[in-house]
Amino acid sequence: MRNTKLPPELQAAWDxxxxxxxxxxxxxxxxSFEVLDYRTLYEIAAFDGFPTRYPHWRFGMAFDQxxxxxTYGLSIIYEMVINNNPSYAYLLEGNELTxxxxxxxxxxxxxxxxxxxxxxxxxxxxxxxxMANHAVRIQKLIDRYGYDTVEDFIDTCLSLENLIxxxxxxxRRPEAQTxxxxxxxxxxxxxxxxxLRVERPYMSPYINPPEFLEEQRRRLEEEQRxxxxxxEHPQKDVLLFLxxxxxxxxxxxxxxxxxxxxxxxxxxQAMTKILNEGWASFWHSEIMTKRAARASxxxxxxxxxxxxxxxxxxxxxxxxxxxxxxRDIEERWNKGxxxxxxxxxxxxxxxRNWDRQLxxxxxxxxxxxRFHNDITFIDEFLTPEFALxxxxxxxxxxxxxxxxxxxxxxxxxxxxxxxxxxxxxxQPFIYVEDGNYxxxxxxxxxxxxxGVDLRIDYARDTLRNLFKIWKRPVHLETVVDERKKLLTFDxxxxxxxxxx
Amino acid sequence: xxxxxxxxxxxxRQIVRGxxxxxxxxxxxQGEMIGRQGRRYVSIPxxxxxxxxxxxxxxxxSGVGQGDxxxxxxxxxxxxQDGSGEAGDQAGQHVIEVDVTLExxxxxxxxxxxxxxxxxxxxxxxxxxxxxYTGIAKVGPDxxxxxxxxxxxxxxxxxxxxxxxxxxxxxxxxxxxxxxxSWKTTLLPESNAVIIYAMDVSGSMGTEQKELVRIxxxxxxxxxxxxxxxIDIRYIVHDAAAKEVDQQTFYHLREGGGTKISSAYKLALRxxxxxxxxxxxxxxxxxxxxxxxxxxxxxxxxxELLRTHLLPKVNLFCYGQVRSLYGSGRFAHDLEExxxxxxxxxxxxxxxxEDIYDTIKDFLGKGK
Numbered sequence: 095m096r097n098t099k100l101p102p103e104l105q106a107a108w109d110x111x112x113x114x115x116x117x118x119x120x121x122x123x124x125x126s127f128e129v130l131d132y133r134t135l136y137e138i139a140a141f142d143g144f145p146t147r148y149p150h151w152r153f154g155m156a157f158d159q160x161x162x163x164x165t166y167g168l169s170i171i172y173e174m175v176i177n178n179n180p181s182y183a184y185l186l187e188g189n190e191l192t193x194x195x196x197x198x199x200x201x202x203x204x205x206x207x208x209x210x211x212x213x214x215x216x217x218x219x220x221x222x223x224x225m226a227n228h229a230v231r232i233q234k235l236i237d238r239y240g241y242d243t244v245e246d247f248i249d250t251c252l253s254l255e256n257l258i259x260x261x262x263x264x265x266r267r268p269e270a271q272t273x274x275x276x277x278x279x280x281x282x283x284x285x286x287x288x289x290l291r292v293e294r295p296y297m298s299p300y301i302n303p304p305e306f307l308e309e310q311r312r313r314l315e316e317e318q319r320x321x322x323x324x325x326e327h328p329q330k331d332v333l334l335f336l337x338x339x340x341x342x343x344x345x346x347x348x349x350x351x352x353x354x355x356x357x358x359x360x361x362x363q364a365m366t367k368i369l370n371e372g373w374a375s376f377w378h379s380e381i382m383t384k385r386a387a388r389a390s391x392x393x394x395x396x397x398x399x400x401x402x403x404x405x406x407x408x409x410x411x412x413x414x415x416x417x418x419x420x421r422d423i424e425e426r427w428n429k430g431x432x433x434x435x436x437x438x439x440x441x442x443x444x445x446r447n448w449d450r451q452l453x454x455x456x457x458x459x460x461x462x463x464r465f466h467n468d469i470t471f472i473d474e475f476l477t478p479e480f481a482l483x484x485x486x487x488x489x490x491x492x493x494x495x496x497x498x499x500x501x502x503x504x505x506x507x508x509x510x511x512x513x514x515x516x517x518x519x520x521q522p523f524i525y526v527e528d529g530n531y532x533x534x535x536x537x538x539x540x541x542x543x544x545g546v547d548l549r550i551d552y553a554r555d556t557l558r559n560l561f562k563i564w565k566r567p568v569h570l571e572t573v574v575d576e577r578k579k580l581l582t583f584d585x586x587x588x589x590x591x592x593x594x
Numbered sequence: 595x596x597x598x599x600x601x602x603x604x605x606x607r608q609i610v611r612g613x614x615x616x617x618x619x620x621x622x623x624q625g626e627m628i629g630r631q632g633r634r635y636v637s638i639p640x641x642x643x644x645x646x647x648x649x650x651x652x653x654x655x656s657g658v659g660q661g662d663x664x665x666x667x668x669x670x671x672x673x674x675q676d677g678s679g680e681a682g683d684q685a686g687q688h689v690i691e692v693d694v695t696l697e698x699x700x701x702x703x704x705x706x707x708x709x710x711x712x713x714x715x716x717x718x719x720x721x722x723x724x725x726x727y728t729g730i731a732k733v734g735p736d737x738x739x740x741x742x743x744x745x746x747x748x749x750x751x752x753x754x755x756x757x758x759x760x761x762x763x764x765x766x767x768x769x770x771x772x773x774x775x776s777w778k779t780t781l782l783p784e785s786n787a788v789i790i791y792a793m794d795v796s797g798s799m800g801t802e803q804k805e806l807v808r809i810x811x812x813x814x815x816x817x818x819x820x821x822x823x824x825i826d827i828r829y830i831v832h833d834a835a836a837k838e839v840d841q842q843t844f845y846h847l848r849e850g851g852g853t854k855i856s857s858a859y860k861l862a863l864r865x866x867x868x869x870x871x872x873x874x875x876x877x878x879x880x881x882x883x884x885x886x887x888x889x890x891x892x893x894x895x896x897x898e899l900l901r902t903h904l905l906p907k908v909n910l911f912c913y914g915q916v917r918s919l920y921g922s923g924r925f926a927h928d929l930e931e932x933x934x935x936x937x938x939x940x941x942x943x944x945x946x947x948e949d950i951y952d953t954i955k956d957f958l959g960k961g962k
Contacts, residue, residue: 137599146598151609152645154602158692245605252645407661407669414660489669490656497668501656512658522648546650555646570648 100127104185107195107386114385115202119460120377122205123219124180127198131187135171136160138184142360143176144225148232148352149241150248173197177208177363179219192387192394199381203374206463211370213362213467216263221359228352235345247346251353253559256521257332258354260361328525328540333357335526340563350563365467368516372416373463375403379417407489408498415484419471422480423462424455468516476512478505514544522548527571537564541572548572550581557583610692611702613640618706622954623947625805628812635693643692700820703813707954710961712821712876712909727777734774743773787818787876787909788826790865792858794883795849796833803916806944807882808845810914813954814880822876828865832858834888838865852888855881855925856895863903877908880957885915885923893925897932900939910938910962914953917945938962 100108108127115122130138140157141147164170172193175183183201185194208214218224236244289302289310329335333354337347363370379399387395403414426432430450439445462471481503488511490501502508514520523542531538537560541548553570560568560583567584571593580593614621621627627636659669694702703709730743748767752758758765793799793807819825829844830836836857839847862879870877887893905911915926926941933939942956943949 140599140602149598149601149605151602151606153599154604154606155643157599157603158606162693249645253647256647256649405660407659407663410658410660484660485662486658486660487663487665488656489659492668495668496671498670499668500659500663500665502665508658511656515657520650522650524648541648549649549651552646552649556648559646 100129103191104129104194107191108198111195111198111202111381111386114381115199115206115377118377118380119456120202120206122181122202122209123178125175125183125201125205126180127183127185127201129185129187132164132171133161135174135184135186136164139171139174143174143182143184144222146226146229148229148248149236150245152252173201175201175204176222177205177214177217177219177359178222179209181205181208182222190394192391193398195386195391196378196382196395196398199386200374200378202381203377204370206377207366207370207373210464211362211366212465213365217359217362218355224355224359228356231348232352235348239345244345244349247349247562248353250559250562251350253556254333254336254563255353255357257330257524258334258357258361259330260365260518262331262334263358324529325526328527330523330525332524332526332539335529336563339529341565342563346563362467365469368412368416368419368468369463369466369471370416371413372418372420375413375417376420376459410486416471418484419475419480420459420462422477423475424459426455427458428453428455430454469513472509472512472516476509481505481508517544522546524570531569534566536567536569539568539570541570543573547574550574553581554583554588557581557588561585609643610640610694611698613643614638614694614699615702615706618702619948619951622813622951623809625809628808635695636699637691637693639691696816697820700816703817703954704820707951707959709817709955709958712818712961727775729776729778730773731776732770732773734776738775740773740775744771747771747773786824786826786874787822787878788828788870789815789818789878789880790828790830790862791844792830792832792836792862792879792881793844794833794853794855794858795831795847796853796886797848797850798853798884798886798918798920799848799916800919803882803884803918804845806916806947806950807914809947810882810944810950810953811880813950814878814957817954817958818878826870830858830861830865832861836861853883853886854892855883855887856892856899859896859899859904863899863907866904866907872907879904879908879911880914881912882914882916883923883925884918884920885925885927886918886920887923887925887928893928896925897929900929900933901936905933905936905938908938910940910957910960912940912942912957914957915941915943917943 099105104127136157138145139160140153147153160171172186172189173183175181181201181204183198183205185197189197208217232244232248289298289307292298292301325335333350336342337350337354342350382395382399383392403411403417405411405414428451429448430436430452431445431448436445436448439448462475466474482505486508487503488501488507489498491497492499523544525540525542526537527540528536528538530536539560553572557568557570565585567582570581572579572581574590578593579590582589582591621638627638661669663669704711730740744767745765748765748771749758751768751771752765791807791811793804815825815827827841829839829841831839831844831847831849832853832855833849833851834854834857838861858881866872866877887896900911913926913929915922922943926943929939929941934941938960940957940960942953944953
C-alpha cells in the first residue's frame, strides 16, 4: 500500500474544508487524498482513476495522449476522484495551496453526489477491489491463453461495450433473463379454440358466438407467435443477451462479463456529467467564497475557478452549465419563481421581480442532487429565461463553407438538441430483436433510428466483432439516408440491402 | 504502478508500428507525411486504431453551444470531412495522431522493405553496434538475474523494516528485491554522407512530377539519416544548363527550354571534386527526370560521365524516371542498355505515387 498520508498543511486544509462541507450538509464517504506528481497522476487517469487495471493497450494510448496534452498545454488534470467507499482522490503535486483547497472542496461535492444520487445507488462501492480482481483474473487468462488471444478478445468486447441498458440497474426487466430455448418444438399443438363450456348445444351460438371464437383464436395465435420469439421482447442489454446465449468459451464469458461490469460501473458518471460537475463546482465556489478562502487567496481562487467554468462557443462546458443551472434553481426556489401562478403570469416585469421569499432553494437543489440525471435535470429545469441569459444556441455544420455556424436561439430547439445529445449519452439505441432470425440462429439487431444515421464504417466493423462472438450471421436494421437498410455480416462478406 | 502503464504504452506503440507497417505503401504515397514532420518525429494520422462501435455519424454535425453571435454566424472551422466534431458538446471522434520518431520510421521502413543496412565505403566509415550490459532493471529474464544486487536490495529492505537479525543473518529476497542486468544496444555511426539531388526542371516536368520527387526524397532521407551520423544535402536543377539551388527552389522552380542532362552530371561531379572527396564521404546521387533528353549525343556524354567519373566515386547513383504528361523519354532505357550491369547504378521508373514504394526498394535495396 502506498503512503497516503497528506503533508501537514494539506491535512490542515482538508480538516477545515471537511468541517465547512459537513456544515453545509454535504454527506460523503470517507475520502482518502493522495498527492501525486503529474506523471503518476496521468498514469492513474489513463486507468480511469484506478491504480490497478488489466493490461490493455488503450490505457497506454490514453496515457500517451494525456502526456501529450500536458506537454502541449492543451489539458491539465488537477484532480481525480473515484466512486468507491472510501473514495480515493488524487491531488496534483506542486499546485498552490489555494488550488488544492478548491480541489478538495470540489471533491467533497463529487463524493457527496456519488453517495446520494439515485443513479449511483447501484454502483459497486468496492470497485477499487473489483478492478484489481478483474486485473488478476484477466492476467490469469493471459498466462493461460496468451496475450494476443486475450487482447484480441478484449478488443472485440470493447467494441460492444456501449450496448448495455443504462436503466437496467433501476428497473426489473424479467425478460432479460428469459431462458427460452433457441429451437422450439416444430410440431406445436394445432390451434384449438373450444370456447366456454356449453351444457346445452343449442345454447352454443349464444355463449360462444363466432366473433368470440374468432377473437379467442386470434389471441391464441398471437400468444404462440410471441412465445416463439426469442427474446420475447426486444432486449437492450445486448451484452447480457450475448452472455446468456452466445457460444462463448468459459474464459471468453469471463472477459465479456468483466467488460460489462465495468461498463455499468462507469455508466452513471456519463449519465450525470453535467449535474455532477455542476454540483461539485457549486460546492467548491460556496465553500471557498463563503468560508475557506482567505482574503489573500481570493484572486487565485477566482482565476482558477474561471478557468474551470470558462465557456467557448464551440464547447458547452458541463461544469458551467451545471453550476449555473443549479444556481438558477436555488434562486427560483428561494423566490418562489415556480408553480402554476408564476408560469401563468403574463407580466414580464412582475415575473422578473417575483419574490415570495420562500427560501426553499437549498432544499430544492439537494433534492435535485438526489433524484436527477442530466436528462431529467435539463428537461425539468432548463427555462427560456435561463437559455437567454446563458446565451445558449444550437449550431450546425455547413458543408458548403466547411464551417460550424449558429443555427438557432429558439428555446425549444436548444432544449430538443440538448436532450437529444444526452439521451442514451448520444449513443444510438440498439436492441436485440431476434436471436433466431430466419430460424437459423442468426442474430438480428435493430437500431431505433431517431434522425441521425450511424457511422457506417464503424457499424460494419462492429458487426464483424459481433460475429466473432455470436459465430452465426449477424444483422443490423438501421436507416441510411432515409432508407431502411439491413446490414449483414455472414462471417465472410459484409452486405447491405434495402428492406421494406 | 509505473511499470503497468509502461507495459500498456509499449503495447500501444507496438500496435501503432504494426499499423504503419501494414499501411506503409499507402503512407509512402502520401505527401502529407512531409508536412507533418517535426524536428525528430513525424505525426501520423491513424484512424484505424480506434475501437469500432455503433456510433452516430458526424456529418449531420450539430449541437449546442454558448456565447454571442447571430444565427448564421460561423463559430468554428470544420475540417472538410467527416469525423471532425471539434465543435459542440460532444467529444469529437478524433483521428488519432501518433508521433513516430524518424529513427523508428526508418526502422519500420527498413524492416518492411527488407532494406539491408548500408555498408559505408572506406575504412574510416564504421558503424559499430554493441550490446553493453550497463544497467540494472527491475524486470528481466531470470537468466540475467543479478544476484549481488538482488541480495543487496533484500538486505536493505530487511534492515529498513527491522527484520534483519545480525545473529541469524538470513536474507530472503522477495519479488520486489530482484534485480536484473539490462543492456543497451548502441550504434556508433562514424561516417558522414552527402546526398546530391538533381532534377530536370524543363517544361515537361509538372507539379505532380515534382511532388513524386519530393515524397521519394523524404523516404530516401529518412532511411539514410538512420544510417549515417550526419547528412549533407545539395540540390541541382537543370534544363539545358544546370545550377545549384536551395531546397525551396529545388521543389518549386519551373523553367522552359530543352534538357541537357549532362550539364547536371558535370555540376555534380564538380561538387564532389571541390567539396566531397570520396575518400572521406559517402556520396549518394539521385537524379530525376522524365527521361526526355536533348538529342545531339548528350545521352552519350552522360553515359561517359557516369562510367568514367561519377560511378567510381559514389556509393550509389540512382536515376528515377517519372512519367510526365508527355510520356517518358528514353533516358532510362539508354542507361540500362549501356550501364545496366554496373553495380552501384540503380534505375527505377515512377509512373505514379503507388510506385514510390517499389522505387525506394530499388534504390535502397542494395545496401550501398
